[in-house]
Amino acid sequence: MDVPPFSKENVSLVKPRFYDSVSRNKKGCLFLGDNSVWWMRMSTRKVEIMVGLFVTLAIAAMIVLAFKVADISATGSGETYELKAKFDNIGGLKHRSAVKVGGVVIGRVSSIILDPEDYLPVVTLTLELKYSNFSETSSVSILTSGLLGEQYIGFSPGFIDETVDILQAGDYIEDTKSALVLEELIGQFLFSVGNDG
Amino acid sequence: MILNMLQSIGAGVFDRIGGVGRASIMLFGALFGIPSIRKGFPLFVRQIYVVGVQSLTIIMVSGLFIGMVLALQGYTVLVDYGAEDSLGPMVGLSLLRELGPVVTGLLFAGRAGSALTAEIGLMKSTEQLSSMEMMAIDPLRRVIAPRFWAGLFCMPLLAIIFSTIGILGGHLVGVEWLGIDGGNFWSIMQSKVDLVDDVFNGVIKSIVFAIVVTWISLYKGYNAVPTADGISKATTDTVVQASLAILGLDFVLTVFMFSS
Amino acid sequence: MPEPIPQYSVEIEQLSFSRGDRPIYTDINMRFPKGKVTAIMGPSGIGKTTLLRLIGGQIKPDSGSIVFRGHNIPTLGRKKLYQVRQDMSMLFQSGALFTDMSVFDNVAFAIREHTKLPEDIIRTMVLLKLEAVGLRGARDLMPHELSGGMARRAALARAIALDPKLIMYDEPFAGQDPISMGVIVRLIKQLNDSLGLTSIVVSHDVPEVMSIADFVYIIADQRVIGKGTPQELLDHESPLVQQFMQGLPDGPVPFHFKAEDYHCELLGGVK
Ligand SMILES: Nc1ncnc2c1ncn2[C@@H]1O[C@H](COP(=O)(O)OP(=O)(O)OP(=O)(O)O)[C@@H](O)[C@H]1O
C-alpha cells in the first residue's frame, strides 16, 4: 500500500484538537506520534470549562427529572392537610393514588391502614390546603379510570349551609363508596340471573 | 491429598481476607488523604475530566438508545391492553430505578474503571509510584485519592444524565413516532414517579455503585503484578468483579428500597 | 593518636534481607560518609537496587539497622518515614518519570508538592536543573518523546530538584553517550562538592566510578567482598576484587545466576 508523502496538506486532515497538541510541541517540527495523551497537554483552562459543562449538564438533567418527570411543583411542595375515610373495600387503591374532584387532582393517598377494631381499611388523604372548604356532607368513592386503568378516589363536595360543618384536618369523611370489585359484580350478576331463571 | 486441598483452600481464603484488608487500608488512605484543598482541587477537577467528561459520550448514546428500545418494546406489549398511555411511567420508572444506575455502573466499569486500573498498574510497573514515595509524596494521596473522589462524584451525575436522556429517547419514540398523546405521557409519568422514592433512590444506588467500582478499579491497579500480563489480568478482573458487584448489590438495594 | 570521629550519613549494621527463601544479604555492614561520593559495585542481580530501596525504607529488612541522620529507617512509622524521605532522593534505574507530565512538570513536581514557592521561582529552579543536564530545550516534551538517555537525564534533574541531603543514583551512566556520561560524572561530583550532599552511586562503569568515588564497596555473595578508596581497590590482593575491576568473565565471582550444572541441564538432567 502506498503511504502518501508527508506534507502540510496531509497534516491539515488531522483533527483540530490533535493539531492543537502538535502545535504546542516546541520541538520545532511537527510531531505526529500517538495522540492518546492529547488531553494531558490540554490546558487547565479547557479542562475546567469541560468539567463545568459536564456539571451543568448534570444539573440540567436533575432539573428535568425533578420538574418534568417527578413534577415536584404539583405534589408535596405546597402546604397540605389530611382527611380520613373508612371504606369496606379499597380494591386496587394504592399509596400515592390520586384524589380528584371533577377530574382535577387535589391531593393523594398518603397512607392505607387497617383499623385494628373493626378490620376496615382507613385511607388517609393528603389534600392541598387551598382546597380546604369541604363540608361534612362530602362523599368519596373509589373509581377506576377506564376499564383496566388505575384506581383513584373521586371526591364529591357536599352542599354548604348553616346546618353543616366544614371538614377539619383529621376528620373522617362519613359518606364513602367502596371500590367495585369485578369478581363480586360478576358473582352478583350470575346470582341474580340464577334467581330469575 | 485431602489435606493438601484443605491447605490450599485455607491459603486461598486467607489470601482473600488479606486482599480485603489491603483494599480497605487503601480505601482508608484515599478517603482521608486529601492533600489540601488548594493542591487537591485541580487534581480532582482533572480526574473528573478523565473519568466523567470522557465517559459522557458513551453514557449519552447508550441512554438514548436504551430509552428508545424500552419505549418500542413497552409499546408493543401495552398497546394490546389499550394501556399505551402507561408507556411514560414504564420507561421512566425502569430507567430511574434500575437501568440508569445499573447500566451506567456497567459502562463506567468498562470505560473508566478499566482505564483507572491500567493507568495505576502501569504507574506501578514503571516505578512511578515508587519514585513518588521516595520523593516523600504519598501516592495514596496524590494519585489514588483524587481518582477515587472523582469517580464517586461523576457516577451519580452520569446516571442522572443517562436516565434523563433515556426518558427523552422514550418520549421521542413513544410520542413523536408511535403517536401516544404527549400530555398523557408526561402527566401519567408525573403521577407515578416520586422524587424521593424513585429519583433519589436511584441516585443512592449509583453512589453505592460508584464507591464499589472505583474502589475495585483502584485497588486492582494498585495491587497489580507489575508486568504486561499482570496489568491485563488486573484490568479484566476490574471489569468482571465490578460488574458482578454491581448486579449483586443492585438486587440487595432493590430489596431494601422498593419491596415494601 | 585517636582519629576524629567520622561523620556518616548512612550507617548499615548487621543487615539481613531475603526475597522469599533466597537470602540477598546476610549480616552486612556498610557506612556512607557525609559529603562524600560512595560507590557500590557488584554483579548484576546481586541486590544493589534492593539495598537502595532498603535505605529509602520502601522495603523492610529481616533484621539489622539502617541509620540515616539519626533515624533508624526500618523502625519509623509512616508519617516519620515520609518526613525523613524529604531529605533523600533517588534516581531510579528505569528513570520512572511521570508519564502524564512534561519534562518541566516532572522536575517541578517535588518543588510544587513540598513548597509554596511562586511559579516564577519554580520556573527558574527547574530551568537551572534542566540546564545542568542539558535538557533545557526539551522542557515541553512528554516522557514518551524522550530517548532512553534523555529520560535518564531528566530523571536526574528531577532527583536533584529539591537539593536533598542524600542522593542515591541507581546506574546513572547506563545508556549515555561518552559526552553526556562525562557531563553526568562531573555533575555528580560538582553537586557533591558544592552542596555538600552525600551521594551513593550504583554503577558498573569502573573507570567513571573510580574517577569520582571517594570510597567504593564491592558486593557479591550476600556480603561486602571489598572496600576502600579506588586506589586501594586497584591494588587489592583479593582475586574476587581484581576480577571485578578488570572485568574478567571467569574467576571467583560467578557470572551466572545460581543454577544447575550447565551440561547436566542441557542433557535433560541425565547425570
Ligand atoms: N520484587 C521482587 N520480588 C522477588 N525478587 C526480587 C524482586 N526484585 C528483585 N528481586 C530479586 O532480588 C535480587 C536483587 O535484585 P536487584 O534489583 O537489587 O539487583 P541489582 O543488583 O540492582 O541488579 P542490576 O545490576 O541488574 O540492576 C535479584 O536476584 C532479583 O531476582
Ligand SMILES: [Mg+2]
Ligand atoms: Mg538494579
